Amino acid sequence: MVDVPYDRIADVPPAEVPEVELYHPKSWWTQYVFSQDAKVIAIQYSLTATAIGLVALVLSWLMRLQLGFPGTFSFIDANQYLQFITMHGMIMVIYLLTALFLGGFGNYLIPLMVGARDMVFPYVNMLSYWVYLLAVLVLASTFFVPGGPTGAGWTLYPPQAILSGTPGQDWGIILMLTSLILFIIGFTMGGLNYVVTVLQARTRGMTLMRMPLTVWGIFTATVMALLAFPALFVASVMMLFDRLLGTSFFMPALVEMGQQLKYGGGSPILFQHLFWFFGHPEVYIVALPAFGIVSDLISTHARKNIFGYRMMVWAIVAIGALSFIVWAHHMYVSGMHPTFGFFFATTTLIIAIPTAIKVYNWVLTLWRGDIHLTVPMLFALGFIITFVNGGLTGLFLGNVVVDVPLSDTMFVVAHFHMVMGVAPIMVVLGAIYHWYPKVTGRMMDDWMGKFHFWVTFLGAYLIFFPMHYLGLQGVPRRYHDLGEATFITPSVHALNAFITVVALIVGFAQMVFLFNLVWSYFKGRPSGGNPWRATTLEWQTPETPPGHGNWGKELPVVYRWAYDYSVPGAKEDFIPQNQPPATRAVQGAAT
């Protein structure tokens, strides 16, 4: 084993960095509150999303208390139950997961990972957060208005969403739609930043095929979100018109309490098309960043290059494209031409191919890797298992004939919670444990982290596995009280009580996590700049946490892909992306 010169021509002089017009904060307010620094905005997004997410967590407890012990809690009536499920779903899907993955991780990681100083439009980026905060406040205000929040279900199907039988018909639905419109405006501002930063602000040497998969995932998801959210926008505007101005876009002729309403001729199915044209890509808007992040976690903590990087990139792009032509599989029971049902079932099942490629590649990355069972790795492993489980039930539901009897049962609830609830949250948690040292300069406590993982992981299975069984029994979703029916066996009640107890425990375990976040910020072990010995650029910043402008005088230059782990002959088991290929030991060169 000897040192040999290696590819000298590859040495590139540092990129000439033009004088970047970075905004420099002048006061405490512009540094920490009205900040234009993507890292501060990321933290603002994350804290706001977590805060509203906690509200949604409490709502899920209240629902579970009612389902597990019906009749015991007199303060939860049928209307409130419907309001709880609506707000829980909407908050978790849009205001927590979408905001956290794109606004939180996107803002923090994109500029650092592609070697940029900041987002390309910092002012617009700041506005994006404040509009998002406004959307969250408008949403939260519905708890305090007369009639309370809307109880229309997170899908807000008309006509019931705006009829008087549905709770929150006065203010709840109006504010919900307003909040969604605001969210979409705010997201579009942020999304433009994420996309253009990846397109235009990558540092020298950072080709698309050298980008970490995290950036690929967030980038593709943002492109999808920019194209899909307008559908929700259009649907929300049209429903607001129906509710406030009396138009009949979605509202058919109706008789309510013996009175003919002013509506007539509208099409509820039209709303469903618009909603799911957004709604299905939304699943992947949440899943693709998770796919990307988990690839990086697995590669780093198994000290092995990602298996099939090209396939991983192609699969992300393919999933992004396919997810736009499957939306009607949410509408099998709304009635459709059998040819359409066949078409949408086929496209739905085809998505399993790129998804399966990703799962295989994760497993093959682990295969014979030097697996470190750190907390981020545990969550990454938890994600793979959970995603496979949730994905398999997706194959059931993608088929029209299987979906029709299972539709609107607890089976569907179990499916989507596994695949787009628990699985992405596993990645969010793993990613927080992974990048927390970069954000704060301190490690999170390991013992509390492992406790948090095991309770969350095992608890999630104890909650959602039995729900599949409940669904197969025919237990409907969105029911406040199951009442007396022959198919509701005693085991259903026993399981419901059991699920409730576990849900309470898992919820409390999240408090340990929050405590860990705060405690480690003050008392955590100092982490140094690159505690996981990772290759990607964000770990190579001159300061930790990275300073304003991210890099010192010169931007980093990228010489290699993001996954040079355990390279044979290299001195260390990782080679950072910005390390030039000057000399390196080549095994067997002497012979």
Added chain:
Amino acid sequence: MSAIILFMAVIAVIIGWWLSQQRLTAKPWLEEGSIDHFPGTGAMTLPAAKIGLGVFLAVASSLFALFMSAYSMRMNMVDWRALPVPGLLWFNTGVLVVSSVALQWAYVAAHRNNMDGVIVGLCAGGASAVTFLVGQLLAWQQLRAAGYFIASNPANSFFYMITAAHGLHLMGGLVALGRTTAKVWRGAEMPQVRLSVELCTIYWHFLLLVWLVLLGLLTGWTDDFVDICRRLLS
């Protein structure tokens, strides 16, 4: 949903074409070192604002394509009664064309370093855009006076909603145009102005194109075209 599907197909072609230039078949694990011998794979060299506008136009097109999809689905219901198109719309269309031409004038002047031409173009473009908006409001007035209220028929609802969406986009454009004009007013140098003028011009042409498509839809001109397409497909 055919309008939005068609639009998505166009977007997919554009993205696919761009990706095909990016060496997605590269084997990055073998390519250590500089990549300077693969030109075109680095970051885009266009100004960020221009790319940003391009992405925004895609988002806005998606929005209008969805309005059109909703329109074409809803118009097949039995209660649809097409509303008479006010003659004023033709005048408004002419004014919007003038606005676009004026900005094109400003754009050409900016490239010839003719600051006076830029000022004339920007002011004429802004004034005619405001005239267009006032004209649209008058058209609403006329319809209301003739008894075509927003809730009386879905055709009316769509007319008001879609023209409002287009008008709001134009108002957003006027903010950008105002900032550009203010920049010129303060005596900014030509290189600083040129990009702003170009972006405003692109956006104006885009809004003119969207308006022409919407006008075709609202006046029913495109119905025959859609019919022909449908026959070709079936």
